Amino acid sequence: MAQSWQRSYADMKVRDLEFMVGERVLLKVSPMNGVMRFGKKGKLSPRYIGSFEIVKSIGEVLYQLALPSGLSCVHPVFHISILKKYHQGGAHVIQWDSMLLDQKLTFEEVTILDRPIQNSRSKDIASVKV
Template identity: 30%
Template sequence: MQNINQQNNTPSGKLSTKLQSVQQVVKEELELAIKRFKKYADRNREIPPDFQPGDKLWLASKNIKIKRTTKKLSERWLGPFEVLKKIVRHAYHLKLPQQWKSVHPVFHVSLLEPMKQSTIPNRHQLPPPPVIVEEQEEWEFAQVLDSKLKRGT
């Protein structure tokens, strides 16, 4: 049908030819724009790190409720936690403590940071802070030594 319209010198044949050429130009410009956007967007993108099962990772605390008097003083990183498996390129399944049963164990790679081994001898890892589980604060502790409230905080 295109050949019939192009062979005709009728107004409809000329219009069809013109529309096809305009469509081709628009398609080429759109492809160039997509390539240009991709080039500028990829400048700020990083390849996600590839963690293996058994690796120890720190977990960002920004989406996990931690009971603290001030957000400024709360821990920014929780853990370290062990990677159980890689779900997809950007998500990992972590081994969380039993007290965190209401926290979903799959996290995006942007919330994870690899644990670096300490070069300081005899340094021990502190336990994770309390987490709100089913609207209650959960701790693992041996005994409470002392507590104090000052000025209502």
């Protein structure tokens, strides 16, 4: 009985995704949890870059993307779980060409410009200007 309930809850979250050749998709920057994305952790880190065109469908869940030369170190075939449908008007999209990505699609860049310390009554508060 419990398995039936759990299955019904899980089935509500399953989404049937299917992309066609020529469609544009967003690519998840880092599919692993706990990995720093673009130097920030948690909800402030960008999740997707793109948009990239689908060149070929390999099976039911694999798609080959047309990646630019800046991402030549990344294998062009991706699972459907790390792709997201692209909708026009991409103010939310982060342009990949302004950053360097490694093979795990992670990026870390921190430049500390200033580190002032503010004194309060009971403690010193260090702030960092990045």
